[in-house]
Amino acid sequence: MSTHTQHLVDWVESILEGDLSWQGDALCAQTDPDAFFPEVGDDTYLAKCVCRNCPVREECLDFALEHNETIGIWGGKSAKERYWMKRKAKEIG
C-alpha cells in the first residue's frame, strides 16, 4: 500500500470517529481534490485560494491539527505550516 493510499485509509477511519458535519460545507468538495494533496514541489496557490473563501476553514484547520495530518492542505495551511504552528504553540505553552 502506498503512503498516499495509507493516508486516505487513515483519513477515512478518522472520519468515522468524530463529528465531521462541517465537511458538508467544504468548498474543496466542489473542486479537484488532488489540488489539496499536492506532490512535493507542486503549486498550492489555487488550493489555498479556495480555502480562503471556505466557510469551514477554522473547523478544517482544527481537525488537521488535532489529527496530526501530515499530508495535504487543510484550512489553508500546508503540512509544513501546520508543523510550525504546532511547534510555536508548544513553545508558548
Ligand code: SF4
Ligand atoms: S478550508 Fe480548504 S481544505 Fe478545508 S474544507 Fe475548506 S476548502 Fe477544504
